[in-house]
Amino acid sequence: MTRLTGTALGGCVLLHLLVFAAPVAAQLDTATVIGIVSDAQGAVIPGATVTAVNKNSGFVRATATD
Known part of the structure; x- marks a missing residue:
């Protein structure tokens, strides 16, 4: 293998690593829920329990x- 072929092969491998690494990062299971828990009169309810359920995984x- 010539030096040029080796460099081209290395560049191709690096390019594939970068291209296929991006979709993996997009599969992280993180989320943020922001809102206000209030009663019918609009008063804030401190200490209310909020439950989030992932219907696909059951988590x-x-x-x-607060």
Whole structure:
């Protein structure tokens, strides 16, 4: 293998690593939920439990509001 062929092959491998690494990063399971928990009169309810459920995986996360 000549030096030019080796360099081209190395560049091609590097390009493939960069192109295929981006979709993997897009598959992270993170989220942020922002909102206000209030009663019918609009008063804030501190300490309310909020539960998020992923219907596909069945993952459940519950937390109390601050």
